[in-house]
Amino acid sequence: MDVRAAVALEAGKPLxxxxxxLEGPRAGEVLVEVKATGICHTDDFTLSGADPEGLFPAILGHEGAGIVVDVGPGVTSVRKGDHVIPLYTPECRSCPSCLSRKTNLCTAIRATQGQGLMPDGTSRFSIGGDKIHHYMGCSTFSNFTVLPEIAVAKVNPDAPFDKICYIGCGVTTGIGAVINTARVEIGATAIVFGLGGIGLNVIQGLRLAGADMIIGVDLNNDKKPWGEKFGMTHFVNPKEVGEDIVPYLVNLTKRGADQIGGADYTFDCTGNTRVMRQALEASHRGWGKSVIIGVAGAGQEISTRPFQLVTGRTWMGTAFGGARGRTDVPKIVDWYMEGKIEIDPMITHTMPLEDINKGFELMHSGESIRSVVLY
Ligand code: NAD
Ligand code: AHE
Ligand code: ZN
Incomplete structure (x- = not known):
């Protein structure tokens, strides 16, 4: 069938x-009519050419919501008419990783997904007979897409597509990093570096978990009211601190008789490796946990003095907030429907597919939190 898509033809060029x-679904696959998709910083990262796994031409987009319109042979868990969220982290429930119960990183189709292909090693997208790559197993910058059955979460059909698409990445990543990865407890202190589409969801996750002190760090002062709206208690702009940010933050978090300082939990939501180091070193001696969420470009590495770890800090990372998609995503949609979490105010801009490049421009200028394409 003919579909409308925003195609990444070359790195560094507009879509x-x-x-x-688009070919129809083969065995174990489903055809989804995408109704809405968010634009995540990771789409921009891949389009920029910084992603070691970036392939061109490709149809990007991984934060969508839509309706199943056809299923291939053998599909049993969803049917035509179901409302679904595509999962870039699938959940097969039978690979060693899923069975381990220790990780959400299902390995069933990761190899072909990284090559921009469906699990059988081919692509469903083409133009004039030439292959176009899938992206993160989702390709939601197309009004129709084909996905493996294990890579869709069936959700409440009353939930609005234009809001719950954000659960396909940003919301789940931010809240999940707090709840599943860091396992923040009531009364904790936390620092969130980068108050964009992910960082604000870390902040609302911290509020949900009952953290006491929630410090937001961003170079853009316009992000201060945004952080406050979702539970941030203190804001720090590194450009205005006038000293090394790490001792400043350690001092700000001094509590108790020993007055050592450092946050119980810190989160990098920038993708900047220098910030990742600051986040680790601003966590508390003895027990601080620092979670890397941001994605860094090809060739970049993190470093710190091993003494930072010897003295009890833990450096960890998270993909999709540690969420098991088919199990956890429907629950997060329900939390939204029950008013337990907020999404609407974070979706600052909507646009038709024709204007998708405007969404990337709004991200670059720092004007948007999330832009959503409506089909
Ligand atoms: P965004 O562009 O909306 O937000 C980034 C924020 O960081 C902005 O507010 C910006 O001003 C701030 N910032 C940039 N440099 C900074 C610095 N040096 N110090 C402090 N603040 C700084 O991006 P987003 O959509 O929120 O994504 C954030 C990161 O998370 C990206 O790297 C993205 O690729 C990654 N990500 C990872 C996962 C995952 O599963 N691990 C999921 C989604 C996104
Ligand atoms: N392909 C890149 C890394 C990109 C990356 O880390 N992706 C995250 C999701 S970001 C969503 O916005 C992820 O899930 N990673 C786990 C995985 O299996 O891809 C690279 O460096 O090669
Ligand atoms: Zn994303």
């Missing part, structure tokens, strides 16, 4: 909206 061909 091109065009008609492309």
């Amino acid at each position: 091109e909206v065009m008609t492309v061909q």
Whole structure:
């Protein structure tokens, strides 16, 4: 069938909206009509050419919501008409990783997904007979896409697509990093570096978990009211501190008789490796946990003095907030429907597919929190 998609033809170039061909679902696959998709910083990262796994031409987008319109042979867990969220971290429930119960990183289809292909090693997208790569197993910058059955979460059909698409990445990543990865407890102190589409969801996750002191760090002062809206108690702009940010933050978090300082939990939501080091070193001696969420470009590495770890800090990372998609995503949609979490105010801009490049510009200028494309 002919579908409308924003195609990444080359690294560093704007997306091109065009008609492309999509083959129907094969065994174990589903055809989804995408109704809405968010634009995540990771789409921009891959489009920039910094992603070691970046392939071109490709149809990017991994934060969508839509309706199943067809299923291939053998599909049993979803049917036509189901409302679903595509999962870039699938949940097969039978691979060694899923069975371990120690990780959400299902390995069933990771190899082909990283090559921009469906699990059988082929692509469903083409233009004039030439292959176009899938992206993160989702390709939601197309009004129709094909996904493996294990990579869709069936959700409440009353939930609005234009809001719950954000649960496909940003909301789940931020809240999940707090709840699943760091396992923050009531009364904790925390520092969140980067108050964008992910960082604000870390902040609302910290509020949900009952953290006491929630410090937000961003170079952009416009992010201060945004952080406060979701539970941030203190804001720090590194450009205005006038000294090394680490001792400043350690001093700000001094508590108790020993007055050592450092936050119980810190989160990098910038993708900047220098910030990742600051986040680790601003965590508390003896027990601080620092979670890397940001994605860094090809060739970049993190470093610190091993003494930072010898003295009890833990450096950890999270993908998709440690969430098991088919199990956890429907629950997060329900939390939204029950008013336990907020999404609406974070979706600052919406646009038709034709204007998708505007969404990337708004991200670059820092004007948007999340832009959502409505089909
Ligand atoms: P965003 O562009 O919306 O937000 C980034 C924020 O960081 C902005 O507010 C910016 O002003 C701030 N910032 C940039 N440099 C900074 C610095 N040196 N110090 C303090 N603040 C700084 O991006 P986003 O959509 O929130 O994504 C954030 C990061 O998380 C990206 O690297 C993205 O690729 C990554 N990500 C990871 C996962 C995962 O599963 N691990 C999921 C989604 C996104
Ligand atoms: N492909 C990149 C890394 C990109 C990356 O880390 N992706 C995250 C999700 S970011 C969502 O916005 C992720 O889930 N990683 C785990 C995985 O298996 O891809 C690289 O460096 O090669
Ligand atoms: Zn994302």
